[in-house]
Amino acid sequence: MSGERPVQFPNRWFPVARIEEVVARHIVQAQVLGQEIAIWRDDTGFANAWENRCPHRGVRLSIGLNTGHELRCQYHGWRYSSRSGQCSFIPAQPDRKPANAIRATTYGCTEQYGFVWVNLSNTQPTAPLPSLVGDSFTTLRSTHVDAPLSRVKAFLERRRASVTDGGPPDLVEIDVPMRDPAENGTMRTTLLMQPMSDTQTVIHGIVAKALVGNDRLALLRSHDAYLTRLRDEIENLARRDDTHGR
């Protein structure tokens, strides 16, 4: 039934959104490995990551309503409780308590390094979150690329960054050129990969230094310009390879 997981997902964490995107009373739509996810924060601050689909008639929960402690489906008003995903109310039969088996599919969800991380597997215990930086860091802009993860990683490898493979998540350490050469013209940046689907990847970024004011702005702008160029190059290469039937 709703608890069935036809696809076996790996026991690992993926960054799927930046924390400041998951604001109160909002529902964020994300995707990892082709699986759509609805991310929403309850009024106590807890972040939920659920399969983006009402178990009743399959409507995306992300077009529903976040009431602060429940998610309400837009189609028939069925409500699901924060944390458990348990259906708490079916308006068409208001006097009947919904069966225990009726619940939204929930995923592991945690917040760290400025990102919301999701683990799709139902394996226990869940893998530990990777240790990336200390307490001082700056979270960068996330960039969407129309290319599969394998292509993005291959491209970055040629850029001679250190690419971690096998050890989740897919990390890339890279020296991003800075327009404002406060750090000898470059800054060591950790790129985090979110494989959205077989054709799309999101690149998230973080630097191990807390910056404020104009320094932070300069860093964000440099990183933004660098990643935009990177994205264009990867997409151009992917297009060219596709044209050549590779």
Add this chain to the structure above:
Amino acid sequence: MQEQCSLITCEDPTALNAWYVVAAVCELPIGLERPARLLDAPLTLRRERGGTVQAWLGSSAEGLSLPCRQKFGYAWTSLGVPAQDIFDIPQYDEPHRRNMNAASVGVNVSGPRAIENFLDLAHFAFVHTNYLGVEPHTEIKPYQVNISEGGEEILATQCRAYQPVAALSAKQGYEVEYVYRVPHPYCALLYKAVATDPTRQDVIGLLLQPITEDRVVAHMLLSLLDDTNSDAALRGYQQLIFSQDKPILENQLPKRLPLNLRTEVSARADASSSTYRRWLNDHRVRYGTIPP
């Protein structure tokens, strides 16, 4: 002939041998060819000056001529050999009826998902808020669903819903009684008591033209008793209602309808939906569905 047949990729005999609406006749230009699609196949339609409509698989010059009928103001065709005639709507020919196509709207969903939405009572308060339903009137009282003896049709009766604006002619909210009919895997009809005369029934039809397995054109037939509102106003109200359903339909995952009754959770109010899924499976409808 061989060439035209290769234009048909649909392999579902039930779907192939059914009649489908492909256009509202009065909306087809006279003497001009118009392309259309049905079950993934390209069609050409032409309405002649005399009023007849022709349909071809492929082009009019080289294509295969398809059977064509006109009924309820629509042109119907089939890619196969229909075993049955197009179903009847006895009320349609009654005097003083306002018969018209409310709209033909492309919807990014499978036909069966759209039919199921049309049969559904429990979404009124949430999708058609302040029109066809409103909280706290959300409870769906038990209703009857039956399949006709020969298995041709589904009939749901004693369906009741409190509606703030049941029709454009309604002056106040009241509990409306509905009857639903599914005489065809891709067509459904509803009958509801007329706001101004509870002894007679308005009829609304959802007649689907499946373009692909997860895309349809929804043709909406109105056969109403209303002597005050203009055609434009009557069409406009139906278009408003459907514009509220469309974003819901286009956000259903998966787009095809699962026929295994355990794939999606159902409640008592979903009796029509469950029967429709079972009936589709009994008729081996595979186009736009996920078999159990």
